[in-house]
Amino acid sequence: xGHELTLPGGRMNYxxxxxxxxxxxxxxxxxxxxxxxxxxQYGGGYQQxxxxxxxxxxxxxxxxxxxxxxxxxxxxxxxxxxxxxxxxAKGVACVYISHKLDxxxxxxxxxSVIRDGKHIATTAMADMDIPSIITQMVGRxxxxxxxxxxxxxxxxxxxxxxxxxxxxxNPKRKRVDDISFVLRRGEILGIAGLVGAGRTExxxxxxxxxxxxxxxxxxLDGKAIDTRTPLKSIRAGLCMVPEDRxxxxxxxxxxxxxxxxxxxxxxxxxxxxxxxxxxxxxxxKEIARMHLKTASPFLPITSLSGGNQQKAVLAKMLxxxxxxxxxxxxxxxxxxxxxxxxxxxxxxxxxxGVSIIMVSSELAEVLGVSDRVLVIGDGQLRGDFINEGLxxxxxxxxxxxxxxDTAHNKNNNDRPGAVGDAxx
Numbered sequence: 001x002g003h004e005l006t007l008p009g010g011r012m013n014y015x016x017x018x019x020x021x022x023x024x025x026x027x028x029x030x031x032x033x034x035x036x037x038x039x040x041q042y043g044g045g046y047q048q049x050x051x052x053x054x055x056x057x058x059x060x061x062x063x064x065x066x067x068x069x070x071x072x073x074x075x076x077x078x079x080x081x082x083x084x085x086x087x088x089a090k091g092v093a094c095v096y097i098s099h100k101l102d103x104x105x106x107x108x109x110x111x112s113v114i115r116d117g118k119h120i121a122t123t124a125m126a127d128m129d130i131p132s133i134i135t136q137m138v139g140r141x142x143x144x145x146x147x148x149x150x151x152x153x154x155x156x157x158x159x160x161x162x163x164x165x166x167x168x169x170n171p172k173r174k175r176v177d178d179i180s181f182v183l184r185r186g187e188i189l190g191i192a193g194l195v196g197a198g199r200t201e202x203x204x205x206x207x208x209x210x211x212x213x214x215x216x217x218x219x220l221d222g223k224a225i226d227t228r229t230p231l232k233s234i235r236a237g238l239c240m241v242p243e244d245r246x247x248x249x250x251x252x253x254x255x256x257x258x259x260x261x262x263x264x265x266x267x268x269x270x271x272x273x274x275x276x277x278x279x280x281x282x283x284x285k286e287i288a289r290m291h292l293k294t295a296s297p298f299l300p301i302t303s304l305s306g307g308n309q310q311k312a313v314l315a316k317m318l319x320x321x322x323x324x325x326x327x328x329x330x331x332x333x334x335x336x337x338x339x340x341x342x343x344x345x346x347x348x349x350x351x352x353g354v355s356i357i358m359v360s361s362e363l364a365e366v367l368g369v370s371d372r373v374l375v376i377g378d379g380q381l382r383g384d385f386i387n388e389g390l391x392x393x394x395x396x397x398x399x400x401x402x403x404x405d406t407a408h409n410k411n412n413n414d415r416p417g418a419v420g421d422a423x424x
Contacts, residue, residue, distance in 0.1 A: 003057055024053040029079045041169055044071035044244055044329075045195030045361070052080065063087065064095040069103060070332050073194045073361050074396070081107050099335050100362075101130045113137055116293075138337040146368030147340060149347025153371055154185035158238075158324050158355055163216030165201045165379075171213060175201045177379040183324065183357060186350045190370030190387070191359045193399050198379040199359045200243050203326045206357075207240040208233045209248075220323065234263060237323035241313050241330055243359070249313040250301050257283035257297030259312050264319045286315040291341055307338030314345070325349065328359045343369055363392040375399050 005013040021035040048071040113120040113136040165176035204210040225236040242248035268279040290311040375383030375398040383398030
C-alpha cells in the first residue's frame, strides 16, 4: 500500500505486486502465506508480519518499530532481529519500541527509558544490563519477573471434549483437530505453540466466540454446559480475555468505567434505569484493586496505555466471578511492571480456586507462571506436560513434532493431583 506497481497508463500490475509481496514474505520466512487474501483473514501474528513486510518494501532511511514482535513466536522474532541487523548494516536508522528486553539488548545500541510519560534516562546499551533497565522502568528493583503465589491444585472441574474448529474460508480445513483436555480447580494451564497452531481458535471455541463452524463439548463440574455464545459462557462461569483487546476486549467509544461494568450491567439495573451510584462504587473498587492508572473513570478507555486497558478488560471479566478464566495473550503490549501485577493477580485468583487457561507466545512466560502446559501444533494436541523442570526446548520440540502421538510428562500418573489421562 502506497508503493503500488503499475502498468503503462496507470493500471495496477497485480501479478507483479503479488510476486513482490510473496518475495517479501519469503524474506520473513513465511513462504506459505496467500498474499491475495484479505489481511483480516489472518491472525494477529501474520498481520504483524505483513506490517513489517510493508515497511521493508518502502526501503525507509528511518524505521520506527512499535512493539513489532508482540504477536510473533520465538523463531519469528529471531528472523525479525536478523532483518533489523541487516538494515542497521545498510545504514537504516531504527527506533525499536518494546517491552521485551532481551530483544532490546540484542539489537539496540542506545536505550531510552520512559515511565509514566516521562523520560527517565538515555544510556548506551554497552553500559546496561536487563536488570538495570527493569529498575529504571518500574522505579524499583525486581528480583523475580514471574512471581508465584502459593496455590494448591484440586480436582478436575472443567473438561473440553473433542473440540474441532473448521477454517472460516475453507470449511474442509481443520484449524483445531479433535482436542480434548481437562483443567483442575486452582490450576494455571498454559497453552503454547507457534503462530497459526490453533491456540486462539481453540479457546475462542470454548468461549463461544469462534466465527467459523466448530464442534465439541464443554463440561463444568461434571455437567455439560452451553457455550454457544459468549453470554451463555459467562453465565455458566466461563470467561475470556481475548487476544486482540482493541477489537474484541474494549468498546472504544465508552469510558473506562463503562467498559469495566459492561458484562454485569444487569446487576445495577432497576427496571429501566441504571443505579449510577452503585455502578460507580463498583468501578472505583475495581480501579483500586487492579492498580489501574486513570485520572477519571469517565475518560475514554482509548486514552489509557495498553497495560491499563488490559487491566480494565480483566476487571470486566472478574466482576462476573468466573469459575474458569481464559487469558489469551494477557501481557501482549504490556510493560514489565504491569506484567508483574498481572502475574500476581493470576496467582491470587488460582489461590482463591479460580482455574486459569493462559495462551501465550512467550515460552518464558508460559513456563514462568503455569502449573501444566499443553502444546498445540497444526491444530493438534502435541504435548501435555507437568511444569516441573520443563524447558523451552522440550516445548518447542513438541510444537514442531510431526508425529500424531501426544507427548506427555512421564510423571503425570505419579504425582497427586496431576492429570492422569495424557493420551499417546
